[in-house]
Each structure stands twice: as C-alpha cells, then as structure tokens.
Amino acid sequence: MSLNHQNLSQNFILFCIEQQVLKFGEFKTKAGRLSPYFFNAGLFSDGDSLLKLGEFYANSIEKSGIAFDMLFGPAYKGIPLAASIAIAFAKRGRNLPYAYNRKEAKDHGEGGSVVGAPLEGKVLIVDDVISAGTSVRESVELIQAHGAIASGVSIALDRQEKGLGELSAVQEVEQKNALPVVSIAQLNDLLAHIESNDELAQHLHAVSSYQKRYCVKTLKTT
Numbered sequence: 001m002s003l004n005h006q007n008l009s010q011n012f013i014l015f016c017i018e019q020q021v022l023k024f025g026e027f028k029t030k031a032g033r034l035s036p037y038f039f040n041a042g043l044f045s046d047g048d049s050l051l052k053l054g055e056f057y058a059n060s061i062e063k064s065g066i067a068f069d070m071l072f073g074p075a076y077k078g079i080p081l082a083a084s085i086a087i088a089f090a091k092r093g094r095n096l097p098y099a100y101n102r103k104e105a106k107d108h109g110e111g112g113s114v115v116g117a118p119l120e121g122k123v124l125i126v127d128d129v130i131s132a133g134t135s136v137r138e139s140v141e142l143i144q145a146h147g148a149i150a151s152g153v154s155i156a157l158d159r160q161e162k163g164l165g166e167l168s169a170v171q172e173v174e175q176k177n178a179l180p181v182v183s184i185a186q187l188n189d190l191l192a193h194i195e196s197n198d199e200l201a202q203h204l205h206a207v208s209s210y211q212k213r214y215c216v217k218t219l220k221t222t
Contacts, residue, residue, distance in 0.1 A: 073098065158170050
C-alpha cells in the first residue's frame with residue numbers, strides 16, 4: 001500500500017473513524033481542555049486493525065525518509081505499535097528488530113528495563129500521540145544510556161495543540177530533542193475530512209473553534 005500524503009492521511013482518518021478510535025463529542029484532555037474529538041489508539045484492539053495500522057505507520061515512515069535501524073515502542077501503547085510496524089516492514093522485505101521498555105525494571109531473570117532486541121544504531125521511537133513529550137524524553141534518555149541514537153519519532157495523529165508556549169507539543173519535542181517527528185495525519189487533515197463529509201458537518205464548528213483557540217496551524221510538509 002503506497003499512497004501520497006493526502007490519500008494516506010485521509011484514508012487513515014476514515015479508518016480511525018470506522019474503528020471508533022476517533023470519536024466526536026466532548027472529552028476532557030490531560031491539559032484540562034474540553035476537546036470536541038478524542039483519539040484513543042488503545043481501541044486498535046484486534047489483529048486486523050493492528051495489521052492495517054502497521055501499514056499506515058510504515059507508509060508514513062517510508063515517506064519521511066528518516067534513517068533508522070530499529071524500532072522502540074515506549075510502554076504501554078508503543079508496544080503493540082512497534083510490533084505491528086515491524087510486521088508491516090517484514091512484509092516489505094525489511095526485517096527490523098524492535099524493543100520496548102518496562103515501567104519498572106525487572107530484578108530477576110534477564111533483568112533490566114528493556115525487552116526485545118538490544119538498543120543499537122539509529123532508533124526510531126513510535127507512539128500514538130505526543131502530549132507533554134514526557135514519553136519521548138524518557139525514551140531518548142533510555143536509548144542514549146544504551147549507547148544508541150534516537151533518530152526520530154513516528155506518531156499516528158498530531159493534534160497540533162500548543163504546548164507550554166506558542167509552539168505545538170510536537171514542535172517542542174522536535175526543538176528540545178533535535179529530532180524529526182512524523183505523523184500519519186494532523187488536525188488539519190481531520191478538519192479537511194470533516195469539511196468533505198456531510199455526515200460529519202455538524203462537528204465542523206466545534207473542531208474549527210478548538211483549533212483556533214488551542215492549536216497551531218502548521219501545514220504538513222511533503
């Protein structure tokens with residue numbers, strides 16, 4: 001499945017809505033904001049949806065041009081994401097190692113805080129969204145502690161919400177960690193989908209108002 005950015009992002013938004021991973025209503029975010037939509041990657045909870053999700057990520061990652069040797073998925077949502085993306089790449093002939101961390105280091109058996117392949121070379125961090133950037137910062141620190149290099153971050157949806165200042169949370173992560181962040185879709189893409197879909201038209205005002213109040217409007221580069 002090879003798609004240009006517009007098709008990739010719009011197909012992904014449609015996929016998320018069909019899977020009820022992306023819902024509309026009134027939801028309170030971690031920042032205490034009332035959001036008119038909610039994205040919950042934890043609802044990709046069966047084999048078929050994870051298989052398709054991995055393909056979307058793989059397409060987005062390939063298009064980004066980020067160089068990497070392996071995948072790292074921070075616990076907990078990053079774990080199935082890393083596995084599904086590794087499977088998607090294996091289907092394309094690239095057998096990637098992947099690893100993930102434990103929330104608490106294991107003091108018996110093999111021990112340690114990392115499970116899976118050794119952290120080596122250039123490591124691509126995969127997660128669902130970026131809120132405060134804590135998960136990325138901790139992942140970078142862990143990767144560096146093992147002598148490897150974090151080469152980028154891949155996420156599903158960039159909500160484009162402002163962080164501590166005028167930059168978005170994603171832009172802050174890019175700036176603070178000197179890492180590129182690539183997303184399958186952005187809030188801009190969601191708005192475009194709503195505008196082109198009569199069944200979702202009722203949500204346009206709420207999502208657009210939320211964007212104007214809390215988000216940056218940086219367009220996806222190609």
